Amino acid sequence: MTVLVTGGAGYIGSHIVRAFRLAGLDCVVVDDFSSGHREFVPDDVVLIDSNILDTAVVAKAMVEHRVEAVVHLAGFKYAGVSVQRPLHTYEQNVQGTVSLLQAMHEADVDKVVFSSSAAVYGTPDVELVTEATATAPESPYGESKLIGEWLLRDSARAFPLHHTSLRYFNVVGSAVPDLYDTSPHNLFPLVIEALLEGRTPRINGNDYPTPDGTCVRDYIHVADLADAHVVAAQKLLAGETLEPVYNLGSGDGVSVREIMTAVAEATGIAFEPEIADRRPGDPARIVASGELASRDLDWTMRHSVAEMVKSAWDARQAHAG
Template sequence: MTWLITGGAGYIGAHVVRALTEAGERAVVYDDLSTGLAARVPAGVELVRGSVLDAELLARTLAGYGITGVVHLAAKKRVGESVERPLHYYRENVEGLRVLLEAVVSAEVPSFVFSSSAAVYGMPDVDLVTEETPCQPVSPYGETKLAGEWLVRATGRAAGLATASLRYFNVAGAAAPDLADTGVSNLVPMVFERLTRGAAPRIFGDDYPTPDGTCVRDYIHVADLADAHVTVARALRSSPGTALTLNIGRGEGVSVREMIDHVNAVTGYDRAPTVTPRRPGDPARVVASATRIATELGWRARYDVPDMITSAWEGWIGRHPQAARS
């Protein structure tokens, strides 16, 4: 098959592209490069620069490259920004998806994988979040992801597409230093940035109803996440018309304080965190049940938290060599 990966020059997208190509699939990247980097696209993989709101370019790309499956990762994803700019997020994430699906249906592309998020669950009051846990998003970002799932499922049902919505939990790590996360909006690079400029890592609230008072999350290595995409893509190919909704996580909770301790151990900085007030909308605990994907597709995560932090740190010091501890 030939897969179009929208957002394929981004942090997660580039890992998905590499995993698909290493598995013997053909890939084409479609990215507006607003946050993605052309240098992440592997040699031999075509890059089409454009927006998912550009219906004409999408139609030409799907037809011109003989696309037989789409992995849709292109989206705006900053929760705080989504609160400030909800119209922008609905336009990019929901209208962009609608335009893309319209092009996919017109081109008779049979398979569609949608990048969703654990943000669709909001603030679940359960130990493990299953795919049946009620979805009650608390941010416009989460709302756009849930609306996207509805749109994908309805379109798949009407047009006979095989579809999957993958609910990512907290992504970290890197499969190679050149693919590392270059942003500082996720916890691990945020802590790296604070440590390497001489500042203490920050904990946003330590009075949650958790064992150490800090938020608990499920962290998934980006290489495992990319591998899950390969597994799901192949499942869709072998099961036309199917509709999957899957959590992608490890099923293990790690607190923010524990993550900072791990980062200190890997980097050698050993700097105690400071505690600041809670951020609005942060749930105390969000940990995946990863049972469904294991049972239905035989997929399980391979990497643990130290693997994630070590690989992310290698990428960080590759870009900031002065940060390495002697």
């Protein structure tokens, strides 16, 4: 069986490709390298240099390589930047998903796992987010992910389409030394790059209504996330019906200050983080329950925070210099 992974040259996508290969499934990657890296894709994996907006190229790839399912990760993933670039965000994430679904329809591929986001919830007013929590996205990015879920739902009403969407928030760590997070906006790479450059990492706000005053977030290891995508795709390929959405959450948040402490311990670099102003729109706490995904997708947190931090540091160190 062959699975098409859009955005498969990115940090998360490349981990998912490796996980599929370990599970014995072949992959085809479509990526335009706007944020992905050619070197993240194994040499023996078919790699197509294209944006998913090119419907004809994607449909042709599905037919030529006998693709039976799609894992859709390609898109513009920077929530903060999406506020300044709403049209670009909607083009890449909404129109891109329309194009992909059209290509799937043309190629008679009827199974898709969609990479959604906890950003669809905005600032929830509950301690623990579940799939029943109201969606209220606060950025074009979050809105585009919710629209993506709607597109899958509505397409499934019009033609055969078996689908599920996985919502997650802070994906961290590395499963292998040659893959690491290169995002200029995520906490882990921001902290690690600061330490590598001799700068002091920064906390944005320490006056939130949380135990230590810093934001509490849901951090999950990229390897655990990748495994959940593989299970979801395998179940769809086996003809099983999945829920339309699943949260991949820890159920137990970690504060930004606790992450800083874990980084200092993992790296052996003692530091006291600088305190900066809050960033607009940062909620005090977002933590999701993974109970439903645990029931259906064998979802579990197999890595501790210490392991997440150490794996991220070791992978980045392997590419330093």
